[in-house]
Amino acid sequence: xxxxxxxxxxxxxxxxxxxxxxxxxxxxxxxxxxxxxxxxxxxxxxxxxxxxxxxxxxxxxxxxxxxxxxxxxxxxxxxxxxxxxxxxxxxxxxxxxxxxxxxxxxxxxxxxxxxxxxxxxxxxxxxxxxxxxxxxxxxxxxxxxxxxxxxxxxxxxxxxxxxxxxxxxxxxxxxxxxxxxxxxxxxxxxxxxxxxxxxxxxxxxxxxxxxxxxxxxxxxxxxxxxxxxxxxxxxxxxxxxxxxxxxxxxxxxxxxxxxxxxxxxxxxxxxxxxxxxxxxxxxxxxxxxxxxxxxxxxxxxxxxxxxxxxxxxxxxxxxxxxxxxxxxxxxxxxxxxxxxxxxxxxxxxxxxxxxxxxxxxxxxxxxxxxxxxxxxxxxxxxxxxxxxxxxxxxxxxxxxxxxxxxxxxxxxxxxxxxxxxxxxxxxxxxxxxxxxxxxxx
Numbered sequence: 001x002x003x004x005x006x007x008x009x010x011x012x013x014x015x016x017x018x019x020x021x022x023x024x025x026x027x028x029x030x031x032x033x034x035x036x037x038x039x040x041x042x043x044x045x046x047x048x049x050x051x052x053x054x055x056x057x058x059x060x061x062x063x064x065x066x067x068x069x070x071x072x073x074x075x076x077x078x079x080x081x082x083x084x085x086x087x088x089x090x091x092x093x094x095x096x097x098x099x100x101x102x103x104x105x106x107x108x109x110x111x112x113x114x115x116x117x118x119x120x121x122x123x124x125x126x127x128x129x130x131x132x133x134x135x136x137x138x139x140x141x142x143x144x145x146x147x148x149x150x151x152x153x154x155x156x157x158x159x160x161x162x163x164x165x166x167x168x169x170x171x172x173x174x175x176x177x178x179x180x181x182x183x184x185x186x187x188x189x190x191x192x193x194x195x196x197x198x199x200x201x202x203x204x205x206x207x208x209x210x211x212x213x214x215x216x217x218x219x220x221x222x223x224x225x226x227x228x229x230x231x232x233x234x235x236x237x238x239x240x241x242x243x244x245x246x247x248x249x250x251x252x253x254x255x256x257x258x259x260x261x262x263x264x265x266x267x268x269x270x271x272x273x274x275x276x277x278x279x280x281x282x283x284x285x286x287x288x289x290x291x292x293x294x295x296x297x298x299x300x301x302x303x304x305x306x307x308x309x310x311x312x313x314x315x316x317x318x319x320x321x322x323x324x325x326x327x328x329x330x331x332x333x334x335x336x337x338x339x340x341x342x343x344x345x346x347x348x349x350x351x352x353x354x355x356x357x358x359x360x361x362x363x364x365x366x367x368x369x370x371x372x373x374x375x376x377x378x379x380x381x382x383x384x385x386x387x388x389x390x391x392x393x394x395x396x397x398x399x400x401x402x403x404x405x406x407x408x409x410x411x412x413x414x415x416x417x418x419x420x421x422x423x424x425x426x427x428x429x430x431x432x433x434x435x436x437x438x439x440x441x
Contacts, residue, residue, distance in 0.1 A: 003044035006036045010049050017056050021064050022119040024057025026132050028112050032391050034136035038160035045162075054112050061115055070117050071405040074343035075397055082336040083110045086297065089329045093296020094304060102297040106389045113394045120402055123363060127188075130181050130367070133395060137178040138201050140171060145204025148211030153253040157211040164390055172217030173381040175209050176224060177392055180373035183228070187366045207249050210257075218261055220381030227376045231369040276384065279316040282309040283327030287334075294330035300386075318386035321378075325388050337388065341379060344397040347404045348372040354407050364407045371400050 010031065017024035030036070031053050037044040061068070070076055086106060093099030120129050144157035159171030179202060186198040209217050225242060232238045279300065285308040286295050295304065306312045318324030325337045351368035355361035378393050387393070 002039055003037070006039070006044050006049075007047070009036075010053065014052075014056050017053070018060045018063075021057055021060040021066065021115070022125055024053060024060055025112070025116050025119050026128060028053040028057055029116075029129065029132045029391075029395065030136050032109070032112070033133060033395075034139060035160045035163040035165075038162055051108065054108060057112070057115060061119065066119065067121070068118055070114065071401050073347060073401055073404065075340060075347055075401050076117060078336055078339035078343055079110075079113070079394070079397065082333065082340060083107070085329060085333050085336055089293050089296045089333065092293045094299055095296065095301055098298040098301065099296040106297065109389060109391045109394065113391070113398055116395065116398045117401060120398070121405065123406055126367070126399060126402055126406065127363075129395070129399065130184060133392065134178055134181050134185060134201075137165075137174050137392070138182065138205060140165075141175045141178065141205025141208045142201050144171070144175070144208025144211060145206070148207050149252070153211055153257060155211075156213045157208045164387065168212040169214040169216055169385055170387060172209050172212035172214035173220065173378065173385055173387060174390075174392060175205050175212075176217055176220045176377040176381055177374045177396070179205055179209075180224070180228060180370035180377070183373075184366050184370040187233075187370075188363050203245060206245070207252075210249055210253060213257060213260055214381075215261060216381045216384035219384075220377045223380040224373055224377040227373045231373055275314050275316045276319040278309055278311045278314045279319055280323045283318065283320075283323035285309070287326045287330055290330060292330050292332055294326065294328050294333060297328050299328050300324075318388075319384060320386060321382035321388040324386045340397060341375065344400045345372060345375060347400045348375075351400070351404050351407050354411060361407060361410070364403050367403050368400060371396050371403070 010027065013023065013027050017027060028050060032050045037047055037049050086103065090099045090103045116129070120126055140157075140159060147155070147157060156168040157171060158168055159165035159174070165171045165174045182198050182202045182205070186195050186202070189195050189198070206221075209221055229235055229238055229242075282300070282305055286299065286304070289308070300316075300318050302315045305315045309315075318327065321337075322334065326334045329337075348368040348371060351364050355365040355368070358365075374396050375393075378390075378396070382388070382393075
């Protein structure tokens with residue numbers, strides 16, 4: 001039954017996508033982030049629904065008369081250069097077959113990110129995009145939080161099988177990244193029931209993150225909470241919520257949870273932690289041997305571990321966005337990847353500076369601030385996870401870039417007739433109508 005429902009929703013939406021390509025971005029985001037087809041056990045499980053949604057969106061985009069412009073700012077320049085560089089390193093990959101397979105997956109994601117940058121260019125569309133991301137990941141946050149309550153934290157929260165976020169550490173990072181976006185929707189919603197629902201979703205999602213038993217999420221959550229306090233307009237209220245709720249959530253967890261978290265301080269005695277460090281040494285050694293090109297996509301293989309790893313038989317995946325990019329694309333690729341992160345952060349800073357003190361741009365201030373907090377979660381949690389190509393990260397970059405573009409457009413339109421600070425859009429429209437009426441008289 002689930003399979004038929006998911007397929008009906010996806011294929012039922014395709015005719016609308018053909019006439020409105022931005023709806024295709026929303027459909028692809030939902031399918032790619034939530035992986036709803038993985039929730040069934042039948043024929044839909046292996047359907048290439050993301051490829052179908054993306055393909056129809058591309059056709060609709062090519063046929064549409066909408067503007068087809070990418071905001072050329074530092075973040076998008078770094079992003080395009082990184083995509084081009086991944087093509088170069090794939091040509092010279094040490095394991096060509098694996099590299100080409102991974103290249104196909106990564107390039108499909110990047111193509112849709114470029115379409116996102118060209119199609120989601122105003123406040124309404126950005127707001128809808130955030131809602132889709134929140135619903136897609138919030139589903140697992142609410143579900144995981146309830147699961148943790150029902151089993152007393154005895155079992156780990158996991159993501160949908162066969163997806164980027166299938167493991168406990170992967171789903172925990174995704175949920176950590178979505179929490180600030182929930183906060184943005186909560187801060188900008190006028191409906192009290194929507195706000196209450198988002199509060200419940202945030203609490204359950206936070207509990208699901210704890211219930212994932214992920215040490216990386218534990219560190220990322222701490223860093224994110226700190227930045228959330230720094231970015232929040234209501235610091236005292238948020239601090240009170242954290243002080244009251246976090247200890248209660250931790251009190252629900254069994255002793256084995258705290259035993260695992262304690263290994264952060266004694267990582268030398270933990271086999272899993274040492275295996276990750278071995279993988280990081282592998283990436284470092286490989287990058288030093290091939291500093292420009294790295295090993296190419298999907299280069300973390302048992303055969304290459306025999307050559308570059310300090311402990312050759314202790315094979316692991318990258319377990320770090322930074323070492324993953326370093327090993328696969330060399331120091332050039334790492335520079336470009338870090339450039340994407342840093343320039344996206346700076347785009348958020350510009351939005352915050354330009355929108356500060358303006359009620360009509362409060363949505364942009366909130367969105368840029370919370371997207372930055374999500375980036376902090378990704379930057380810290382990603383240090384222990386090989387999710388360098390996770391689509392939500394690139395969607396966050398696109399959101400920050402597009403928010404800056406939307407704010408810049410508003411400010412340019414106002415250049416001839418500045419709107420006083422703290423004046424709402426409605427008030428500005430009434431004032432403009434009054435001026436036009438006066439000039440016509």
